[in-house]
Amino acid sequence: MSGPRGDERVIDVVIIEDDDVIGRQLDLGLRNHGYRTSWHRTGTSGRHQVRERRPDVLLLDLGLPDVDGVDLARTLRAEDEHLLIIILTARSDDIDMVAGLDAGADDYLVKPVSTTTLLARLRAHLRRRPPVPHDAPPVRIGDLLVDPASRRCFVSGAELVLRPKEFELLLALASAAGVAVSREDLMARVWDENWFGPTKTLDVTMAALRQRLAAPAGGDGPPRLPTIVTLRGHGYRLDSPSPTSGTG
Ligand code: CA
Secondary structure, three states, rough: OOOOOOOOEEEEEEEEEOOOOHHHHHHHHHHHOOOOOEEEEOOHHHHHHHHHHHOOOEEEOEOOOOEEEEEEEEHHHHHOOEEEEEEEEEOOOOHHHHHHHHHOEEEEEEEEEOOOHHHHHHHHHHHHHOOOOOOOOOOEEEOOEEEEOOOOOOOOOOOOOOHHHHHHHHHHHHOOOOEEHHHHHHHHHHOOOOOOOOHHHHHHHHHHHHHHOOOOOOOOOOOOOOEEEEEEOOOOEOOOOOOOOOOO
8 A cells, every 4th residue: 555655654644623624625635645534523532533543644723612723732742743733724813823833833724725735735744754864963063062863952961952843944054054044945944845835934933943042951151052143035044153262
């Protein structure tokens, strides 16, 4: 049995959507293309299923009858950092979308979602989660260490826990330290090479990453950390910390 990734195993998707028409369309559209699905109309039932099945993907409507979709995204993200969470929002719910991404969702789709768009987005995300090359060397900048092999990040030896997209964003900037990286390049590298939609998800993830870098675990004195500089109209650049005397 071949799944959407060709010769690999079938991808398991849990759908939490209380709207009958939208839920059925997502469910059928995915099943017709070789995905295994499980559709739930309530957050409670869907959450149970995610814990039970450990699916690859969660499609999560934010407006649910029984629980808050953003809270649910946060809970399930905390339980499984590898679960691909895509939130479904109505066109007008900009604030919900940002809150959802902030809660740890990987991406969002605006309803009504066409099956073609959904499939394209899923393929892009699933393709993008390759095994990290084990021979990629760690990047060290000041007191920051980014290790692509273990996908871990350290500040002065203490682990700085990042969400998957925050890690990839930091890695993309750190591997090009001192060099301007365009928004388009970052979107392509961290999200989807065929990205053509809004790039708010980049802003949200960048803000979260900066916040984490601003408040790292304590050590002996303030750690020497790189700065992420915004280049208006272009993108970002990660600058090494300026050398200071007396650090050791
Ligand atoms: Ca709904």
